[in-house]
Amino acid sequence: MGTLARLAGVIGDPEARLTYSLRSLARTDGKPAIELSIAGVASVACQRCLSPMSVDIHSRRVLVFSRESAFGAVEDESEEEDYLPIDEPIAPLDVVEEEFLLALPWAPRHEEGQCPGVEDGAGTRQSERSV
Numbered sequence: 001m002g003t004l005a006r007l008a009g010v011i012g013d014p015e016a017r018l019t020y021s022l023r024s025l026a027r028t029d030g031k032p033a034i035e036l037s038i039a040g041v042a043s044v045a046c047q048r049c050l051s052p053m054s055v056d057i058h059s060r061r062v063l064v065f066s067r068e069s070a071f072g073a074v075e076d077e078s079e080e081e082d083y084l085p086i087d088e089p090i091a092p093l094d095v096v097e098e099e100f101l102l103a104l105p106w107a108p109r110h111e112e113g114q115c116p117g118v119e120d121g122a123g124t125r126q127s128e129r130s131v
């Protein structure tokens with residue numbers, strides 16, 4: 001997955017194990033669709049202590065290619081399906097990368113009190129410990 005430059009910049013962990021799968025779906029209405037599944041573990045910086053932390057990423061999305069507008073006029077649109085205008089060329093890796101970026105937590109943090117070097121958010125112990 002070396003081509004996902006934007007993603008690499010966000011995660012910053014070359015050892016991150018991220019996988020994705022794309023498969024085409026047969027829909028009853030005849031519209032072409034793909035199912036995108038992503039999974040993996042990403043290393044991101046905790047927004048409280050800035051130490052690296054691992055987050056599990058799991059996402060599944062159905063992308064339906066439709067001639068109708070992506071923002072309306074679609075009768076059976078549900079929250080789990082995204083409609084893409086069929087006239088635009090789709091770069092699969094761009095879609096995959098976008099999905100990973102959306103799946104990443106916006107402000108990842110360790111569990112309360114679990115930040116290494118920070119005691120219950122007071123932060124006093126941290127300075128005592130510093131070299």
Ligand SMILES: [Zn+2]
Nearest residue numbers: 046049110115
């Ligand atoms: Zn933390």
